[in-house]
Amino acid sequence: MPERPGLLTRDFVVVTLAAAFFMISFGATLPVLPRYVADGLGESDVAVGIVMGATAVSAIVLRPAIGRAGDRRGRRSLLVAGALVTAVGMAAHVPASSVPLLVVARLVVGAGQGALFVGAATLVNDLAPPDQRGQAASYFSVAIYVGLGFGPFLGEWLLTRTSFDAVWWAVVCGLVVSAVVGLAAPIGLPEVDPDEPPPVARTGLARLLHPAAVGPGTVLFLGVVGFVGFNTFVPLHGEEIGLDDVAAVFLLFSFVVLVVRLTGSRLPDAHGPIVIGTVALVASMIGLVGIAAWRAPIGLYVFTVALAVGSALLYPALMAAAVNAAPDNERSSAVATFTMFFEVATALGGAVLGVVASLSSYSGAFFTAALFSLAGLVVLHVRLARRLEVGSPHV
Numbered sequence: 001m002p003e004r005p006g007l008l009t010r011d012f013v014v015v016t017l018a019a020a021f022f023m024i025s026f027g028a029t030l031p032v033l034p035r036y037v038a039d040g041l042g043e044s045d046v047a048v049g050i051v052m053g054a055t056a057v058s059a060i061v062l063r064p065a066i067g068r069a070g071d072r073r074g075r076r077s078l079l080v081a082g083a084l085v086t087a088v089g090m091a092a093h094v095p096a097s098s099v100p101l102l103v104v105a106r107l108v109v110g111a112g113q114g115a116l117f118v119g120a121a122t123l124v125n126d127l128a129p130p131d132q133r134g135q136a137a138s139y140f141s142v143a144i145y146v147g148l149g150f151g152p153f154l155g156e157w158l159l160t161r162t163s164f165d166a167v168w169w170a171v172v173c174g175l176v177v178s179a180v181v182g183l184a185a186p187i188g189l190p191e192v193d194p195d196e197p198p199p200v201a202r203t204g205l206a207r208l209l210h211p212a213a214v215g216p217g218t219v220l221f222l223g224v225v226g227f228v229g230f231n232t233f234v235p236l237h238g239e240e241i242g243l244d245d246v247a248a249v250f251l252l253f254s255f256v257v258l259v260v261r262l263t264g265s266r267l268p269d270a271h272g273p274i275v276i277g278t279v280a281l282v283a284s285m286i287g288l289v290g291i292a293a294w295r296a297p298i299g300l301y302v303f304t305v306a307l308a309v310g311s312a313l314l315y316p317a318l319m320a321a322a323v324n325a326a327p328d329n330e331r332s333s334a335v336a337t338f339t340m341f342f343e344v345a346t347a348l349g350g351a352v353l354g355v356v357a358s359l360s361s362y363s364g365a366f367f368t369a370a371l372f373s374l375a376g377l378v379v380l381h382v383r384l385a386r387r388l389e390v391g392s393p394h395v
Helices: 010-026 034-039 047-060 063-073 075-091 099-127 131-159 164-182 210-238 248-263 267-293 297-324 328-359 362-390
Strands: none
Touching: 010 075, 010 131, 010 210, 034 099, 034 131, 034 164, 047 063, 047 099, 047 328, 063 075, 063 099, 063 297, 063 328, 075 099, 075 164, 075 328, 099 131, 099 297, 099 328, 131 164, 131 248, 131 267, 131 297, 131 362, 210 248, 210 267, 210 297, 210 328, 248 297, 267 297, 267 362, 297 328, 328 362
């Protein structure tokens, strides 16, 4: 019996490296862009929110078309074109002297970001055996996480020493590097089996949302709301409980996520999406309820660990469930649908919890986020578990 190649092949490393360069570059804009809107353009906090949210709009709206393009033209085309389109959008930041012009530039960035992520995530799953796709998603997400962690530091460092325009051009250069590295990736067209039926001609909602990813994506959406609430309200919650600087809390969260995804990368494949998804959602609920109930700095630190464990396990397990349920020639569409649920949670979660916080308290927002995780647990066992048992692709 021939020995099966390992997961960390040359192609896997190339794809992950291209995505890491992209996320470092994209991450560098996160602390700089709000300051450019507020200080460089002299606009209000509302304008900051509009500009920051514009990226998610195009990333969500174009996801279905991006997925179909990846299935027809290959994943590498999304990887390279996504980086280059994002570079064009970032270059457009330089002459953008008003909020409307900046919103247009951010819409272009969102389109490129969506294409690159779908292309890279699909390629990673193409390259991984079916019983190692949870592990592949864990390793890939570590590169993304490191990029988003180092990028903001780099952006801050550049801004303190240069100017807004210099930061934009530096980001453009990083994105071009990502595209060049991406050229070395495999083309990523699915292998055509003559005995395999052609792709199903889907209509209506199924054309926009791949059925194989709707179940896992719904659970992801409900579970990610807690993560969004944590990022949004921990700084303000920290002030209320006597912790003015919450940088160490975010550092702890990131550290735990990275450790769990590296040391526990085999767990989703070994135990399956139902078991690991249950552990992830229960851990998230414990973390969110604990943060809300134990209103002290030590409580925030302790239950941040629980939330981080849940966040680390949920995405890889559900990604593997979505991809394994989709035909090979529809994998990009499934990845596009699955990741779109994450984008929607990011866009809506903060707004919903913000309303709850304004009507009650930050603790109320965390309790509400825990209810979203509870709803995810119900969907996981009532909908997803049953469909996995009968082997339906419409999970």
